Structures are given as structure tokens and as C-alpha cells.
Amino acid sequence: MNILILGAGELGKQLAWTLCDNRENKVTVVDHSAARLERLRERLDVMTVSGEAASVQALKNAGVDKAELLLAVTGSDASNVLACRVGRHFGVKRTVCRVSKDHFFSEGDGFSPAEMAIDHLIHPLNDCVDQIIRVIRHQCAIERFTLPSAKCEICAFHVRPRSAIVNVRLADFPEKTLLGRVRFSLVMRNRRLVMPGGEFVFKAGDEVYAAGTAQDIETLLDYVDVKIKHNGTMIVAGASPAARELVRRLKTDGQDVRVIESDGDLAREMMDEVGDGVMFIQGDANEADVLEDAGVDKCQTFIGALADDESNILGCLLAKNMGAGKVIAVTNKAEYVDIVPAMNAIDCGFSPRLVAVNSVLNLLSSETVRVHALLQRVQAYVYEFEVEARSPVCGKKIVNAFPPSTIISLLFRGGETRPATGDMVLEAGDTAVVIARPAEAARIEGLLRRKRILPI
């Protein structure tokens, strides 16, 4: 597929990396900074064109007339929206537009993204805030993904020392009904992947990936979570666009929210935006005095959502040290997305960039494979594979069908969701949800695809 990526920022770069993994894709990247493009091309087999994203000439140079997919992911909303319109003029089949605010469109007035030839509008900030909101209720939750096909979820949770499942054997799981319905797919213990079998014993500090229906996952999290004595306060550091959206949502949910921001003007601006009922504290979120004033020692959750990544990471470490219940860091740089999960003191890390990559990945699916999400803790993707009637694995037990390192989480069969255990027999039409790294995924796809004797 010919893919045109506009913007070589953090998101554009990550998309180029991810899309280049597939040899079928031919990627061209447009950016105004020649130096940025040069660095990108040192490592990737892509074509680069330097120019403004929405300029007709730059798009023509980049071969827009041959592009099937256009990803407008520059930092400027206006350029992204305009570029999609220009792309459609030259015959681009699908357009994806990244925006940071919704203010361009108004469904009520009949002006929808389709008017500007945008097929998919992605809103990384909102999506990222969604992700944060989903894990905020449970102290132990790390990340939660919904698989669109059958209201199923994959969630990661942290086993806290006082949790009910510490030192419990998996086969003796106290909630027997849950055990049959939820699949414990993999566990990160001391930064190493463990595949839990019946003899597996949960330990404090484990990070567990479990899959099941949304309802079962909710029950599971309620069960393994520990209640803490803190008051229900949420502290958000920063007045960045992400922080604003987050505070707005938390306030709507009726939470007690406090905001720390050092720039008084920015704070007032945000105050006007979110309205009454939120306390604002002026000061540097990386200073102990300020955090103490805000009441970090008693708060339930601290979220670092400042504009720069380093302050968020340090602020979170400081808040955790001072006694905050759960700390969440928002980071953007690719490098930090990998190291934040490795810091034990930070409970969760979220990245608008990664969320945006996941949103785009969702849009790209081949005949038999759909890619869902990049799991940050284990650096693997969630794939959905369809089992075709004539594929060699059809009719085999899962243990015999796949290489031993493959993690099959769930099986959808006839509208039902089943946790995939090793002795289940694969049938045609099943959809398997698999956690795998890209190289393994390519091998699995080969297994699932019907063997064709003649290339059609």
C-alpha cells in the first residue's frame, strides 16, 4: 500500500517505523524540516519530501496521486485538515487526520469531517484521556484496551502486596466462576515474561495481563484491587491541552480535582475553561513544598500532565515518594514510553503519541489480521487472527497449532467469547486474539492463511 505520512514529529516517526515493518507498505514522509527527514531516512527505507504538509507542490512531489492512505499528523490542526481535502482532490482513497481540538467541526450544524474529506478523525489527546479515566478507578489497573469486535477487554493490573491474590496458585483462584471466563495471558515478573499455567503462583509486584468480557474484567479488577485509606482527591499537574481535557472529564464524573500550575495566566485561562469547582494551586509541580500544599500525601491519584515529559516523570516520582496513592505520567517522547513502565515507582504511563499510533493501527487491517494495540509494558501488539477453513491449524489443538511462545488470549466463536486454553480445538471462523511481537505475528499469519497452490 502506498502511504503518505504528513509530519515527521513523534507521531509521524512512530507511524513510519510501524508501517515500514510490513514490506508491502511503501511509505513517503513529508515534513518542513529537512534535518528531521534526514535523520529519519538514516534508519528507515522511506522516501522523504521536504515541504509544507498542505502545499499542493509538496504533496505532488510526494506522489499524492498514487497514495492510497494519507495520514495527516503534523502539529498543526489546520494543516492536517486542509491536507486531507487536498489529498482527496488528487484521489487519495482514505484519509486520517489528527487534531488536538474538536473546534473545526460541528455535527449539529451539519459540518462534519466528511465535508473536508476526512475519513477518520483521530484525537490522540481525548483518546489518551479516555485511557487514563479507565484506569483511574482501580488502584491496581495499568492499562485497559477494548477489542471492538465483541466488547472484550484486555487489561493489565499490578498485584499489590495486600491484594487478595498474593501467594495464590492460579488453579486455586478463589473466584471459580471468574477463572473459567477470564484468561490470564501473561505476567511480567522482574521485567521478564512468564506464561502463567495452573501451577503459577501470584506474587506481589507481578504485572498481569488478563483478557475477557468487559464485565468479567471489571469484576476481576474489583476483586484484586486493594482499598486505600486516602481521600478521593485527584491531583493534576499542568495546564496542557491534555490536562484540561482530563480535568474537564474528571469534574464531569464528580471527582474532587486539584490542579498545580506555575504559570498564573495559563492557570486562569484553564480555570475559565473548566469552570467552578476545581482548586488551582500556583507553583512548580516538581517542588516538594508545592506538592505538600496541594495535599499530595493524602491524594488518591497524582497525574503528571505538564507540557514536558521530564517534569512529569520527576513530579510523579516525587509525589509517589510523598505518599500519593497512584501516580500516572503522561509522556510523549518515544524513548520515555519504553522506560516509564520500567520505573517501579510510577504506576502507569500514558502517551498521546502511542494512543494515536494504536488508533491508526486499528484502521489498518489485512484480510486475516487486525492489529489492535501496542502493549507498552511488554512491547508487543495485540492481533486478531481469523482461522480460515483450509488453513493448516484448523482442527488442531491450540498447543499443537502454534509455536510455544505464542500467547493466544481469547477465542471468539459464534458471537461468544472464550478464554483460550491449550486443549481447545480451533475451528474455521474462529477469531483468535493473540499477543505477539511483529515478527511472530508474521509467522502466525502464515500459519492461519489458507495455503494457496496457485497465486491468485
Added chain:
Amino acid sequence: MNVRLVTRAVAAIVVVIGVAMVTAAGVAWGMGDSKLAVLRLGLCSLITLLASSLTLVWVRAKGDFRFREGFAIVALGWIFASIFGALPFFWAGGMCGYDVFFETMSGFTTTGASVLDNTLALRDGGVLPRGIVDLPFGVLYWRSLTHWLGGMGIVVLSLAVFPSLGLGAHQLYLAEVPGPTEDQMTPRIADSAKILWGVYVLLSLAETALLMAGGMSLFDAWCHTCGTMATGGFSTRQASVGGFGSLYIDMVITVFMFLAGSNFLLHFRALRGKPLNYFNDEEFKFYFGVVVVATLTISCSLLGGGIVTTDGRVIENAGVADALRYAVFQVVSIVTTTGFATADFNLWPAYAALLLVLLMFVGGCAGSTGGGMKNARVILTLKYGVTQIKRCFFRRAISNVRLNGARIPESALHKVLAFVCLFVGLHVFFSLALCALGVDDIVTAATASIAALGNIGPGLGGVGATRSYAWMTPEAKILLSVAMLLGRLEVYTVLVLFLPSFYKG
């Protein structure tokens, strides 16, 4: 450095060489060479294919690909291609070890300098009484084919055949495709490689057909096409193209040499229906201008004098037609760094001979199969010189050197200037080293050095158009082989191998 990855990539390149070698055995059989020669050629290709494919099967690689690996793959790929490519000369041609390495390196780098004549001492102590013509057809075909493979680049060919090399494709491509500037045609380098080879194959077929129409046999036509399209210069006759004595053949080869010396991207665009794009290209206009001016002035200097053709005919008191015919062939042959000859330009007036030597430095265009410093670099160096002169009184002027309307950043300009310095410096070094190694004539040493470094082939004096390199000492031959590789891979790729820091980390 990721040694396993480099090993695998080099093995992949040698597989391509092995497959090409099979065709040499086929040709030997089809042309009626002795059974022994066919058998030996077959075994050569078998050894090459076995060695490389077993390496591919055994060595598993994973991990990352950075600049180091890119340079190592290209440089070692060429060296190993030359080692395996030398087998047919060694075994089926009976030549000595250093001679076969020289001949193969000369072939792959499209230099076209040959050690083959009737004085060359073979391994068994004998000589080839009639020179090149005494070699088996299979070996002659392989000799020309090394040109053809090296012309568009064996790494670029491997990229087209093995897309799995695509990981660091861009580094590999840049390290092999000549020239200071780069226009990417397609998002994937593998596709660009296919396009370049496609155009190359198309032009080669056209030339073969035209040469056959002029009375050449298919074998001769194909071998000369290889020499032309790759701007190589190996011929199947001792007297080079002059041995055919045909004006038509001279002209066809002149035209195709000229095309091979210009940017293949322009040919691609022309084939896509934009034939006028040639004259929108600054480098092409310069290249064309150089050819026209050099041809006219050299013709003038030849008027009224004598011309000795390579097959020994003497034209007394040359007229306009003869002067133009031999001048245009020789100018195009030298500026494109092909090195075919129809006349012994060693005997020409000093002006003509020196101008030809200077043209050797200029070479072909960026993105062509030609050698030398490339026209684009000459243009940029001249323009940079002019801006520096202006800076004498506009002290605060910002450098604004452009090629085809695009501003060339100063970092790129510095790389061009450094290239020119290194190229000239290497020329001086090799000239001196040749003198030290027993070449007892300044003109011969200086022209042999540029003829190897610029991938031309013939020089003046002892290495003139009607002479060969057979008489040189083994050390001098090895030294010139290194010079050819330096010239073909545009200096940097080979020189990094000599930096100690290349092997650390």
C-alpha cells in the same frame, strides 16, 4: 559491528555473482568451447553458489543495521565478488593470481584496464600467441559480463533481487550509486533499484540489436554492449572497437556510451514520456557542453595530421570527417570513462592528449554508470569557487550554491570539496607509488593512476590505447586494483575501512 548480518548480506551478493557465472558456462557450451573449459566454468559457478548459499543457510542474523554495517557490506561485497568472479580467469583462463584479481576488479569496477595481450605470462609459463582472441568464449563472455554487473552496481542488483536486504537499503544504495546528489524515485529503495536495472536492461537490449544490425555477431554485440552500457571498455578484440573498422559501429557505440554516462533517472523520465527533461537538467547540459567543446577543439588539432587506428591503419593528412569521427569517439569514450579506442590517442598532439587526460578527472554524470569525479561535483566546485571569490568583498554573504534550482547545503558542499581533494590526493599518491614500484616513466605512472582511479582503462605512454598492463609488477597490479575500487565506490566507502575507529564499538 553486526558481523553476522554483514556476512549474510555479502553472501547474498555472491549468490548473484554465482548465478551470473552459470550463464558463462552456458555460453561456453553454446559457443563450442573445449569440454574442459565448459566443465571448469561450470565448476567455478558451482563453487561460488555452494559457498554463498551454504553461508546463507548457516549464518543466522538478527539485530540492528547502522552506517558501519552499510559500509562494510558494500566494500566487502565488492571485494568478495571480485575474489569469486576471478575464478573463471584463474581456472578456465589459466592466468596468475594477481592478474586475475586485477582483471576481475577492472571488470566489476568498469575500468576496462586489461592485462591480456600476447606477452602475458600464464601460470604454465606460456603465453596467448594471439592475445585476447585465444581465450575461451566463456571466459571472454564472463569478462564482459563483470562489466555489466558492476556498471549498475552489484549491491543495487542484490537489493532488487533480495528485498530482505531492505533494512538498511538506503545506506547501501547511497554507498554504491555514484554522485553527490540523490533523487529518490520511489518510497522503497528496492523499487528504485528495479527501475534502474530495468532502464539499464532496456538500453542494453537496444544497443545489442543495433550492433547486430551493423554486422556484428550476437556474441560480439552483447560483449561490446556490456562494455558500453557499463562504461567499462573490455572488448573481444585486441584492437578494441577499432578492430571492426566500421563507421556505423563507431557511431552506435558513441551514442550509447554517451547515454550510459548520463543520469539514468533522466532516461527513466524520458521513457515515461518526457524526452525534453534532458535539457532541463543542469548537469546534463554541462556534460553535453564538455563533450561538444572537447570534440571540436580536438578535431581541429587533428586536422592535417596523421591518425593511427588501433588496428594499425595509418590515415595521412586527416580531413574534417576523419578528424571528427575519431575525435568524437575518443572524447565520449574517455569522458564517460569507458575506455574503448578506435585510434591510438597516445600519438595525438599534446593538446588533444592532455585534454583527454583532464576529461578522465571529470568523468560521467551522477547516477550514471560512469566513473571519474562526476560532472555534478565539478559544477559545484566551480560554483563554490565563484562564491568564495565574491566573498572577498561581500564578507557577510551566505553561501547560495544551487544545482537544478535546489540549494545545496554547506555540509553537502564540504563533502563535495573533500571528495575532490581526496580524489586528487589519491591520484598523486598512486602516481608516486607506481613510480616506486618500478614504473619508470612519469607520464605512464600519472595516467595509469588516473585511468584506474577514474575507472577509464587506457592512459598514455606505457599504458596507451594499444598497450596493456601485462608488463607491470604484481605489486603495481594489486595497487591499481585498489585504486579502481576506490574510484568505483567513490573513495569514502573504501577509506572508512582504514579508520581504526571503524572497528571499535
